[in-house]
Amino acid sequence: MKLIAPNYYPSFRCIADKCRHSCCIGWEIDIDPDTRAMYRQLPGAFGKRLNAAIDDSGEVSVFRLGPDERCPMLNSSGLCDLITALGEDALCQICADHPRFRNAFADHTEIGLGLCCEAAAMLVLAQQAPMTLILLEDDGQADTLPEEEATLLTLRDELIRCMQDESRSLSQRLHALLDAANFALPDRDWAAFYRTLERLDKQWDAALDKLPDRLPAAFPALEAQPALVRALSNFCVYLLYRHLPGALEDEDIPGRIAFCALSVRMLAALCAAHPGCTPADCAEYARMYSAEIEYSEDNLAALLDALWEE
Ligand code: SF4
Structure with a gap:
């Protein structure tokens, strides 16, 4: 399967604490089951704090947003405590993916950057050259496109x-x-x-x-x-x-x-x-x-x- 993206895609960088419209504020954040299971195993004070910050009462586990709708792991400096403590690999699927979106086809997947992220919006709209598509990954398998x-x-x-x-x-x-x-x-x-x-x-x-x-x-x-x-x-x-x-x-x-x-x-x-x-x-x-x-x-x-x- 091939993974295809706009040519500007590799240039994207999250601006984290400099972001004025952080995706860690105001959005409900679902935690995928694999990550939820991993969080349950985390030891020590950080594991305790993290698990206490998660609401498991619904169909999908979510972070309990604070009164100002901030993710409980977003600290006052605008950085994610999960990343600081455990690294980006510890993020749940949604946080690791955002602001990326995907469209699946029979022989390839397309990936892109959603404009609800201000860094993505700036990057995409500021492009001087016409967008082209580039190949990011190819496992060599040749499928047919209907x-x-x-x-x-x-x-x-x-x-x-x-x-x-x-x-x-x-x-x-x-x-x-x-x-x-x-x-x-x-x-x-x-x-x-x-x-x-x-x-x-x-x-x-x-x-x-x-x-x-x-x-x-x-x-x-x-x-x-x-x-x-x-x-x-x-x-x-x-x-x-x-x-x-x-x-x-x-x-x-x-x-x-x-x-x-x-x-x-x-x-x-x-x-x-x-x-x-x-x-x-x-x-x-x-x-x-x-x-x-x-x-x-x-x-x-x-x-x-x-x-x-x-
Ligand atoms: S909205 Fe974009 S730039 Fe802002 S914190 Fe989220 S991913 Fe980073």
């Missing part, structure tokens, strides 16, 4: 190339994307719709409040800033890479392409509403969008439904 998967991946390659075509404006690329899906985005107050979804952060509400009732079809002021255009097209390529494979399950290729196009227009509108928006601001909006929308299965499903409503 036609349905091969067709989807060929389409995704074409859509990614379309979004990376710098001879066209960003709005032209988004139009081409929607044309390829034979899809017209419903004309509705999208900011109002996003406000009906489950929301995590008051800053997301504040950002949505700045958006107009109708998303503009083009963003001339942004189009004049190559770094922002590149950040937005990198965002779209990331979404295509990550979310188009989901169509192998729900068969909603047009809806998933439209979701990518709508998400870029939302991000562009957030940037346009932010005076003097920089690529770093754009990456922060992308992080928020990812945490609020991409990392909520319910919100993602509601958006895909809404795209078909009109």
Whole structure:
């Protein structure tokens, strides 16, 4: 089986105590059974403290979050006591993986970096060169790719190339994307719709409040800033890479392409509403969008439904 990743993947580094939106705060952290069993065997004061910090009352063991929703192993310096005491190998599966995601195909697995992590968002959106895919691992076993998967991946390659075509404006690329899906985005107050979804952060509400009732079809002021255009097209390529494979399950290729196009227009509108928006601001909006929308299965499903409503 092969393991494939975007070319920027090996450059990722967690910024740990420098992270302003740590994944160790505000998220429920499931502990996989193997790691839970290993934690039970840990001796001494640290083992006692660790096991007391775990809630086993539900179907899955989780860390008991503190009143401010901090993981109990996150210390006041912003570092993980588990890593400090036992090393990274002692992390449960979710903590070891985050912010990575995977999509499985018959002959390979794809891995990527989720944008809800601010270090990943900065890395992905700041890429100057077009994303390409690289081989990280290969066990030499040759499996066959079913036609349905091969067709989807060929389409995704074409859509990614379309979004990376710098001879066209960003709005032209988004139009081409929607044309390829034979899809017209419903004309509705999208900011109002996003406000009906489950929301995590008051800053997301504040950002949505700045958006107009109708998303503009083009963003001339942004189009004049190559770094922002590149950040937005990198965002779209990331979404295509990550979310188009989901169509192998729900068969909603047009809806998933439209979701990518709508998400870029939302991000562009957030940037346009932010005076003097920089690529770093754009990456922060992308992080928020990812945490609020991409990392909520319910919100993602509601958006895909809404795209078909009109
Ligand atoms: S969100 Fe990303 S950078 Fe921040 S602590 Fe988690 S993995 Fe590290």
